[in-house]
Amino acid sequence: SVLCEAHVSVVIFSSSGKMSEYCTPTTALPKILERYQQNSGRKLWDAEHESLSAEIDRIKKENDNMQIELRHLKGEDLNSLYPKELIPIEEGLQIGLASVRDKQMEIWQMHKKNEKLLEEENGQLTCMLQHQQRAMEGNVMELEVGYHRMDSEFAPQMTMAFRVQTIQPNLQENK
Numbered sequence: 001s002v003l004c005e006a007h008v009s010v011v012i013f014s015s016s017g018k019m020s021e022y023c024t025p026t027t028a029l030p031k032i033l034e035r036y037q038q039n040s041g042r043k044l045w046d047a048e049h050e051s052l053s054a055e056i057d058r059i060k061k062e063n064d065n066m067q068i069e070l071r072h073l074k075g076e077d078l079n080s081l082y083p084k085e086l087i088p089i090e091e092g093l094q095i096g097l098a099s100v101r102d103k104q105m106e107i108w109q110m111h112k113k114n115e116k117l118l119e120e121e122n123g124q125l126t127c128m129l130q131h132q133q134r135a136m137e138g139n140v141m142e143l144e145v146g147y148h149r150m151d152s153e154f155a156p157q158m159t160m161a162f163r164v165q166t167i168q169p170n171l172q173e174n175k
Contacts, residue, residue, distance in 0.1 A: 007032055 001008040001024045009032040012020045023029050037044050071077050072089055081089075 007035075009033075 007024050007027045009023045009027070009029055010021065011029070014020070021029055023032065033044055036042075068077070072081065073092065078086070
């Protein structure tokens with residue numbers, strides 16, 4: 001290739017099906033295959049491959065058009081557009097904005113609903129806590145009254161110690 005300035009291409013398929021290729025640095029495999037096809041008169045591509053190639057070209061064109069449209073929707077390259085072409089873009093943006101606002105409102109309403117539920121649950125828990133505290137205060141009062149009664153009658157005979165246990169476990173000990 002270097003000495004003779006020949007265009008060379010080698011395509012190798014391994015037993016595992018892996019393809020390797022080498023082409024002269026100044027050319028590409030598709031160009032060499034096209035040249036082979038022209039010089040030999042044999043078609044390398046059948047009708048199915050040509051239709052697939054046409055489909056690929058169509059999809060590439062569609063992709064390019066969508067890229068341009070996306071740039072327009074982002075507000076880029078608008079100088080090349082006519083006013084009539086800007087109207088559908090503006091309508092599309094307004095529809096998108098309305099959709100985003102609807103979604104925001106839906107999320108906001110969901111947060112408000114959750115806030116109300118949490119406030120109700122907080123109120124219920126506060127009420128339960130107050131009832132437990134009152135019950136504990138009542139139990140301590142009964143113990144104190146009973147202890148004072150016993151204190152006057154049986155003080156010389158016995159010493160008593162009371163330990164009051166809460167209804168809820170002490171969650172602070174595990175930290």
